[in-house]
Amino acid sequence: MNSGPSSWLDRLSPRDPAAVDDSLLPPGVLTGLVEEVGPRAVAWAVELGQGMAARILEELPTLAVEGVVQEIRTGCESVAVGALATVAGGQPPAWVAAQLLQGPAELVGRGIGMEEMLRSIQVAQSFAARAAVAAVQDVVPEPERFAQTRWVLDLIFGAAEQAAAALSREFAQAQKAWLTSSSAVRQELVREIVAGEPVTPSRSSRTLGYDLxxxxxxxxxxxxxxxxxxxxxxxxxxxxxxxxxxxxxxxxxxxxxxxxxxxxxxxxxxxxxxxxxxxxxxxxxxxxxxxxxxxxxxxxxxxxxxxxxxxxxxxxxxxxxxxxxxxxxxxxLLLQQPELAREFVRRELGALAGPGPATATLRATLKCYLDVERSLTEAAARLQVARNTVSYRVHRAEQLRGLDVAQRRMPLQAALALAAEFDDLVTEGPAT
The missing domain is CATH 3.30.70 (Alpha-Beta Plaits)
Incomplete structure (x- = not known):
């Protein structure tokens, strides 16, 4: 019987093989691992890390603030991909600790406590354990499942314990350094102002060294x-x-x-x-x-x-x-409810919300055409293409959308703006 799951890594199957494209890890880290264990296993691990981060933010909404979200995602991805690398090579890569230990300084600087950090590790561990057990059930032959499940759970719980100890030490050091810095006093005052708490402008100006x-x-x-x-x-x-x-x-x-x-x-x-x-x-x-x-x-x-x-x-x-x-x-305003925004884009654009560079070019041309008040000449100049090219693309975009550009123009421009800014709001096929 195998001592670990290295024999079935190539059978792991991510829900989205393109999950690697959204990874926050340095590309070189993933490239080397793809060569070693294959793209599907790496995509599965990245997807696992992204799922861990999403669950943390769902259960601990106080962590869902700008800057911290990226650290959580990076940390979760590094742990998940690092575990895959450990299984393949036997030793945890050095870059896992380097990525993970960057988080405490960010948390301390944002006034987030150690309790929330440790709770996030527990949430991630629970999510990873369930996902790993499900993967074993899917890809490991029945006679080996018990042993492989135990092996994987030992790996996950051991990694979580080590991460909690290392992060706690790093957090304590970062917090000590932060509390002795002049930035701590000023940032605490700024947080009170941003939160709408009453402050004395003259005293606050002296503390900040900045005239409010x-x-x-x-x-x-x-x-x-x-x-x-x-x-x-x-x-x-x-x-x-x-x-x-x-x-x-x-x-x-x-x-x-x-x-x-x-x-x-x-x-x-x-x-x-x-x-x-x-x-x-x-x-x-x-x-x-x-x-x-x-x-x-x-x-x-x-x-x-x-x-x-x-x-x-x-x-x-x-x-x-x-x-x-x-x-x-x-x-x-449109992104206050992302799921509604996604449905809005698909509903307004129809087949024009389809994937691929050709459809993206049609959307970009139509947006430019509407932004310049439907001037073919001005749009052609901005896009640096022929006037007839703009005319053809606009007509093709109308065909895919199923409506003339004059119909529902304001919603159309809003949908095009969303699609231009956020790829994940453009999905294959029209909404029903």
Whole structure:
């Protein structure tokens, strides 16, 4: 009898073989493992990690905040894929601990306690155990199932125990360092302001070193890819705020890979200069609240708008890196209920919501055509194609949708905007 499940790894079957495309792990980690155990086993492990993260966020909604969500997903994926690598090679890869131990600093910086962290490990362990047992039942011959199930459960429970011990030590160290830093006091005050708690503006201004009576613009910047350096975020925030015309700024690190920033001036900023902002560097995304609101409430309101814009940026697959609230406010409203948004896109676009690059090109052309008030000449210039090409694509898009572009134009433009920003809202075939 086999001592472990390495003999049946190639029989693992993910629900979505393309789950690897949505992985937050470095591509090199997955590429090497795919060569060793095959793409389906790797996709199964990535899917398991994504399921663990989703269950954690479902049972512990206090963790579902910008920045922390990404750390949870990365940690769960690294554990699941690392377990697969352990089964295949016998030793846990070094990158598992490296990925996993990045989480506590993010949690401490966001005011999340150790109890929630340990509870999340329990939730993930329970989910992984059920999924692994189900997989064994599916792919292992009946005479071997008991032994293989026990082997896998021992692996899962042992890994959870080790993770809890290592993360607890890392959390304690991160918390000690955080409590002795000046950022802790300022961030606690900022959280009170954002939560709408009463504060004394003059005392708060002295504590923050930032005048709350002025007019404010809020930013959130975060690193999304390994090639970007989180240490550059404060400087980038200062540059963007100066480009907005701000004469004073407050920049606070939030965890390891994110900063909150505010800029202010004595008068309302020149909003026309927002179109001149330099694009963020590769691997960095920026969200901005509306500018120009004064006082403590303006400080708070602009930040909350930046949080909403950042939520769009976190999910966006469009490739853009700057998300200003005034540009995405409609998307924020439409995404309040994602399942309804998905059905709305499919219902409005019909077969135009189908997969593949050809259909995506038709959607992009139709969106551009409507954005320029149905001018074939202007759309052709923006898309850098012939006028007749735009005409053909628009006609083909109308055929797939089953309606003329003049019918239900406002819902059509909203559906196209959602489809352009979020790939996961575009599904195969029309809704019924």
């Amino acid at each position: 009576s002025r007019q404010h613009t809020a930013l959130i910047l975060w690193v999304e890819a390994e090639e970007a350096d989180p240490r550059e975020l404060p400087r980038l925030a200062e540059d963007l705020l100066r480009a907005q015309g701000c004469t004073a700024s407050l920049v606070l690190p939030v965890g390891r890979r994110r900063v909150w920033a505010w800029g202010s001036g004595l008068s309302a900023p020149d909003t026309t200069r927002r179109d001149e902002w330099p694009p963020p560097p590769a691997g960095v995304k920026v969200a901005a609240g509306l500018p120009g609101r004064a006082g403590v409430e303006g400080f708070r309101r602009s930040h909350l708008e930046a949080v909403e814009a950042a939520a769009v940026g976190e999910r966006s697959t469009s490739g853009r890196r700057l998300f200003r609230y005034e540009d995405v406010d409609v998307l924020v």
